[in-house]
Structure formats: C-alpha cells, structure tokens
Amino acid sequence: MDENPWEDEYIKPLRLSKRRDSRSSQPDNEFKMRPIRLTSKTEDTPDLAHERKSEELPSPQTPRRRSIQIKNLPIIEKSPPKLRIESNSSDFIFAICLVDFHHIRGPEIQWWKSNYLETIDSNLFKNLPFQSLPDGSHLFEETFSNFNLVYDFSTNKSYDNLNDLINFNDDPRNLKTLFGCSCIRQININELSEEELKRNKDIKRSIIQKALVIINKDKPIFTKIKDKLSIITRSYFLQDNLSNFDVLENLFENLNNEINFNDNEEFFINLNLKQSLLQLGNKMLIIFKALLLEKKILIYSNNKLELLTKFQNNLISLIPNLINNLIYSGCQLSDYQEIYNGKLVKPTSLNTENRDSMLKFFGLPLKIFNTKGSFWNPYLPLQQINQLNFPETKSFMIGCSNLLFVNQSKDLGVDLLINLDTYEMSSPNGLNSELSLTSNDKAFMSNLISKCSADVVDDENENFIGNDDYIRYQFEDYLLSLLSTVRFNQYVQKFGQYPPGFSNASNSINEDNNVYNGDLSIFNSSFINSWKTTENFDIWDLTCDEFIFNFINPRHVQVDFNNESAISSFFNNLNFKFKNLNVDDEETKPNKFINKKFSDEDFKQSKDKKKWFFNK
Known part of the structure; x- marks a missing residue:
C-alpha cells in the first residue's frame, strides 16, 4: 500500500x-x-x-x-x-426574498413572500442576509451562492447559531433543512434613472448590490432554477423603479405552479x-x-x-x-x-x-x-x-x-x-x-x-x-x-x-x-x-x-x-x-510439446522457421 x-x-x-x-x-x-x-x-x-x-x-x-x-x-x-x-402547506417553495446591502446597516431583507410565513422578524433566519451576500461577492457583476437553513415547522423557529443549538429544548425530530439559492447582482449607480436616484438619496456607495433568494424544502434545486433566477434578477435591475416587486411576485407564482421539481x-x-x-x-x-x-x-x-x-x-x-x-x-x-x-x-x-x-x-x-x-x-x-x-x-x-x-x-x-x-x-x-x-x-x-x-x-x-x-x-x-x-x-x-x-x-x-x-x-x-x-x-x-x-x-x-x-x-x-517474424509462406502448425534440444544452429538450417519459433 x-x-x-x-x-x-x-x-x-x-x-x-x-x-x-x-x-x-x-x-x-x-x-x-x-x-x-x-x-x-x-x-x-x-x-x-x-x-x-x-x-x-x-x-x-x-x-x-x-x-x-x-x-x-x-x-x-x-x-x-x-x-x-409535515407542515401547514404542501408547497415545495418555502419563500422568496430580496436581500439588499445597506451602506450603514449592512445586508438586510428588503422584501419577503412565503407559503408558510406571511412576515419575517429579526428572530427568524438571523444569518440569511449574510448567507445570501457572501464575502467576496462584490468582486462579481453576477454570481450565485447556496446555503442551508434549519427550521422547525411545528414551533416556527429557526436555529441559526451556536446559542440556538445550546439552548435547544424541543423535539429534534422536527428539525428540517431548507435550501437557499441566491443570485447576487450589482450595478453602478450611474445606471439608475434620475427618479430612482431621487428616491434613494441616502446611497453613499458607487454600486448597488442585491441578492434574489429562493428558499425551498425537500432537496436542493440549484441547477433547475439558476438560469431563471439569473433572468429575473437582471430584469429586476433593468426597472426604472427598484421598489417595484411585481417581477418577483410573478416569479413566486411561476415556481409554485409551473415548474416540476420531481x-x-x-x-x-x-x-x-x-x-x-x-x-x-x-x-x-x-x-x-x-x-x-x-x-x-x-x-x-x-x-x-x-x-x-x-x-x-x-x-x-x-x-x-x-x-x-x-x-x-x-x-x-x-x-x-x-x-x-x-x-x-x-x-x-x-x-x-x-x-x-x-x-x-x-x-x-x-x-x-x-x-x-x-x-x-x-x-x-x-x-x-x-x-x-x-x-x-x-x-x-x-x-x-x-x-x-x-x-x-x-x-x-x-x-x-x-x-x-x-x-x-x-x-x-x-x-x-x-x-x-x-x-x-x-x-x-x-x-x-x-x-x-x-x-x-x-x-x-x-x-x-x-x-x-x-x-x-x-x-x-x-x-x-x-x-x-x-x-x-x-x-x-x-x-x-x-x-x-x-x-x-x-x-x-x-x-x-x-x-x-x-x-x-x-x-x-x-x-x-x-x-x-x-x-x-x-x-x-x-x-x-x-x-x-x-x-x-x-x-x-x-x-x-x-x-x-x-x-x-x-x-x-x-x-x-x-x-515481426521473417518467415516463409509455408503454413505450419505449432508443436504441442517443446523440443529443448532444438538449437539456434538448427534454426539456420531449418526451412520451417515458424516451427523453430514455437519449439524454441
């Protein structure tokens, strides 16, 4: 070995x-x-x-x-x-959200729509913004990230860090894994319309960075939704008004009704x-x-x-x-x-x-x-x-x-x-x-x-x-x-x-x-x-x-x-x-037994060189 x-x-x-x-x-x-x-x-x-x-x-x-x-x-x-x-809904898509990088507060959830939770508070999925906008994502005009979340459907709690795990006192059999896929995209503020710049006067950076996130249950679906996620994210940024979330609403309906995840x-x-x-x-x-x-x-x-x-x-x-x-x-x-x-x-x-x-x-x-x-x-x-x-x-x-x-x-x-x-x-x-x-x-x-x-x-x-x-x-x-x-x-x-x-x-x-x-x-x-x-x-x-x-x-x-x-x-x-043998055209079958007394000198005198080869 x-x-x-x-x-x-x-x-x-x-x-x-x-x-x-x-x-x-x-x-x-x-x-x-x-x-x-x-x-x-x-x-x-x-x-x-x-x-x-x-x-x-x-x-x-x-x-x-x-x-x-x-x-x-x-x-x-x-x-x-x-x-x-087991949950209150049979929908495969758990939620869709938009994460924005604020120049002062850092990454935060800007928009949320879910089959399970109408609203999201600060106690749920505390690290979701950081998972959606990973370190180093600012180096790319567009990139993708995947991550897992832990959620209890019976208590509607998420478990996001060491303290949550240490203080856990519920039934661990109810903990399920949710799979997040985010498309991160950024644009220069010069590409925004004048109306959008007026609506966002507090922008202090030269770029705007956001992540469109799809969260699903049962199994990861990264390859099945990557292209669709990229198109919708690009379409969202092409809008004159980034406060218009209609394209995201349509994505939510499309994922729930038209895509086969089986x-x-x-x-x-x-x-x-x-x-x-x-x-x-x-x-x-x-x-x-x-x-x-x-x-x-x-x-x-x-x-x-x-x-x-x-x-x-x-x-x-x-x-x-x-x-x-x-x-x-x-x-x-x-x-x-x-x-x-x-x-x-x-x-x-x-x-x-x-x-x-x-x-x-x-x-x-x-x-x-x-x-x-x-x-x-x-x-x-x-x-x-x-x-x-x-x-x-x-x-x-x-x-x-x-x-x-x-x-x-x-x-x-x-x-x-x-x-x-x-x-x-x-x-x-x-x-x-x-x-x-x-x-x-x-x-x-x-x-x-x-x-x-x-x-x-x-x-x-x-x-x-x-x-x-x-x-x-x-x-x-x-x-x-x-x-x-x-x-x-x-x-x-x-x-x-x-x-x-x-x-x-x-x-x-x-x-x-x-x-x-x-x-x-x-x-x-x-x-x-x-x-x-x-x-x-x-x-x-x-x-x-x-x-x-x-x-x-x-x-x-x-x-x-x-x-x-x-x-x-x-x-x-x-x-x-x-x-590679230089032999005559005469057909001969090899002998079954080897004649050990057959010498090299015999080969020189022999016309049957195939016979010599197999006996040798």
Whole structure:
C-alpha cells in the first residue's frame, strides 16, 4: 500500500460508452442500470446463470458459478413511499426574498413572500442576509451562492447559531433543512434613472448590490432554477423603479405552479464534474472516501464562489440518491436513527423496474450527513463560525469564502482543506493511513481520468466517453463493489466458509498477489475498519440486504479491468511477435510439446522457421 495519499502523478488520458461499466469481463455478474433479473417463482436454490439471457455468456477467464443461493424477494410494482415533511402547506417553495446591502446597516431583507410565513422578524433566519451576500461577492457583476437553513415547522423557529443549538429544548425530530439559492447582482449607480436616484438619496456607495433568494424544502434545486433566477434578477435591475416587486411576485407564482421539481435528471446538469476530476486527480477519491469516514471537510474559495456550490453538489452526486435524502442534513441535532426510533430494517421486497427500490436493496444512499453530530452547509458565513465548536459536532462538509476559516482550520479540527482557487488539498491536523489509496484505487482513478481526458465519442451508443454521468457511474460501481466486498467478508466471518457458488481458489484473480473475493485490504484495511465505526455504516448495516454479493462481484471494481487488460496485453504482444517474424509462406502448425534440444544452429538450417519459433 502506498503510504503517501497526496502523491499527484501525471496520468495519461482515455474515454466513454453508454453502458455503465465497459471494464468488466463478466456481464452476468455486473450491476447495470437495467432491472435485475430475478425469478418470481418460489425455488429453494435458484440458479443465477439460468436467469441470465442466453447471449450473456460468462468470461472464459472466470469459472461460471454453478449455484448461488439468493433469497426470493417478492416483486412489487409500486415504489416505496417517500418521506414527506409535515407542515401547514404542501408547497415545495418555502419563500422568496430580496436581500439588499445597506451602506450603514449592512445586508438586510428588503422584501419577503412565503407559503408558510406571511412576515419575517429579526428572530427568524438571523444569518440569511449574510448567507445570501457572501464575502467576496462584490468582486462579481453576477454570481450565485447556496446555503442551508434549519427550521422547525411545528414551533416556527429557526436555529441559526451556536446559542440556538445550546439552548435547544424541543423535539429534534422536527428539525428540517431548507435550501437557499441566491443570485447576487450589482450595478453602478450611474445606471439608475434620475427618479430612482431621487428616491434613494441616502446611497453613499458607487454600486448597488442585491441578492434574489429562493428558499425551498425537500432537496436542493440549484441547477433547475439558476438560469431563471439569473433572468429575473437582471430584469429586476433593468426597472426604472427598484421598489417595484411585481417581477418577483410573478416569479413566486411561476415556481409554485409551473415548474416540476420531481424530475431528478436535471439536478446535476452543468455542474462540470469532469473539470473538478481533472483538476484534483487522485485527490477526488480521497475526498470521496473521507465523506464515507465522516471527516471534517472545509472547502474554500474567494475567487470562484459559484464553483463552491457546484463542487459540493458534485461530491453529493457521487453517492447515489443522496440528493433526495438531505432534509436532515443541515443540523447537528438531527438523527436519522432517532427519527425512525431505531427500527431500521432490511428490504423485504424489490421492484426491479424502480431504481430507488434497487438502491434501497443495496442500503443506499449512505446517510453521510443525516446523523447526530454531522451536518452539511454549502456556504457558512463568518457569523456562524462558532457553530463548528458545538460540542456534539463530529463531522461536517462546509463551504466558505472568508480566509479566517482557513487560518483557524487546525483549531476547528478540520481533517481535509480543499482550496478551489488553487485546487490544492491539505490536512491541517495530519492525515492517517486510513485515507491512503491502494494500488487498485490509483489504477481505478488513472483509468477514469485518462478516459475523461480524451475526447472520444461512442457512436454506437451515441454517448460521450468521460462525461459527468459516466464519472458518476464509475464512482457508483466503485461504491457498490466496496459494499459487496464488505458483505461478503461479513458472511465469511459469520459462518466460517464461503457462500454457495464461491470458493477462495476458483475466484482468485491473481494468486501471486493474493487478490481474492472478499479481500478488504484491496480497499485499504485501515479505511474499512474506520468506516465500520461511523454512524452511516451502522445505518447501512441495518438496511442493506445480506446477499448483495450475488449481484455485484465482491472485489475491487478495478480487479476485473486489470485482469482484462493483462489478457489483452498478452495477445497483443503475441500478435506483435508474429508480425515481426521473417518467415516463409509455408503454413505450419505449432508443436504441442517443446523440443529443448532444438538449437539456434538448427534454426539456420531449418526451412520451417515458424516451427523453430514455437519449439524454441
């Protein structure tokens, strides 16, 4: 194992196909975006190979599993019910507001309209103006910011700072996360009409800066409303009278009545995950594994405020379906296990035509931020820095644009500090071996980066090799192979033997390197041991099916690719030897046995040089 997790190697480029994993040489075992083929008949020992289509043949390098016992799950047609926020309104949009920067009083809410609160007072969302107008936003004519708010729908209270958390005495199960998205824009006072200048005689600065903010519940909607928010903000500033809020009223009605927020496909559009991957390289996998270990992650940018949000949304997109499970992510007091009273159970049914049902079968999404002591906030202003000192805080992922966060990162207990202005990553308090990448981890990233670096189009599937969806699918495959390996290892530890259809010898990939199914060291044993101590692992262990290794190879996703590459390389080298041999046209077949007495002198006298080559 490489002990240097920060090693940044130059990696060659490569590229994509529409299939989720073109690496695996075992299509009958890989997990694809299509429904899993299960039998609905009641059988004691169903044969997986029999369930596959006849054209999906196993790899010749890996023995076919003759019998794999899996549980018979009832197939259902309906999707499992989704968790719904209880409140006095079913509207997805919580509120729209306009935040103005006053030259004396600082940022303040100028206009407010909500489905839940007719008016807003100084005790509600105390940091909303500072979150809407982040530090450094004055450097841009237009930029965007995202942030989280914590609200109790039963008491109509918000929890905004350390004092609110310390003095909390209500039911933490009622705390919900609201997601704010602001478009910040500024204009020069010279662009204002004379009438507007007369109405605002107290303006003492050369620019006017405002932020139009949309606050919603359930899940972030940054990419779905960004363009609309930009157009409306620009239209508002083009008015002769900035006290006219009709355009904002129309936006409120439009968002409530005309936009469909249930379409999940648009949540990760235009986030440019590929750029972040190419800039960070292997460090992207380190950050991903740090999320699983519930580390304290601080992400800083002063020159790229919009990227601050995009980068965090990209990290969230690497964990399947996490985007739809963030309503308890904004507060250290929320606990997913408490909300369900600890009655977490494994799936008892599977809808193979429903992706959410299949992800639930594998215990996904992992509850990274939804446990007590963990939280996420895409932008935390300086006014909330003391929130990181809350005694119950164990982990977080936050974004910031103030350099004081960086300067105090060691005192704040930050494990990973990512500077998006320079794409540098550091560990203020030192990094343990648990985040060191194994050789297979590095090979996985090397192949992924090379494919993303080469602009190759897959004409057959009409898709682009290396696009954002492709990257997300590769990380999903990595995560699924990790979960399957852990489950396989748990089975072996519990029963002292391999599951039916598996054996140590027959499923080895490379006996010299001792790479077998269920080998945890291939992911880094220290990482696995550390992950098993986290809250999200406990929830996953209670909610994931016991036999997922029957669907996903219980080994590192890179192993199959290594095996396939080695075989391909062998035949390519052999073909190269044939092409470069100076032989006669006489056709001869190679001898089955090697004649060791056949010498070089024999070659000079031999007319059959192909025969000499194979005997040699």
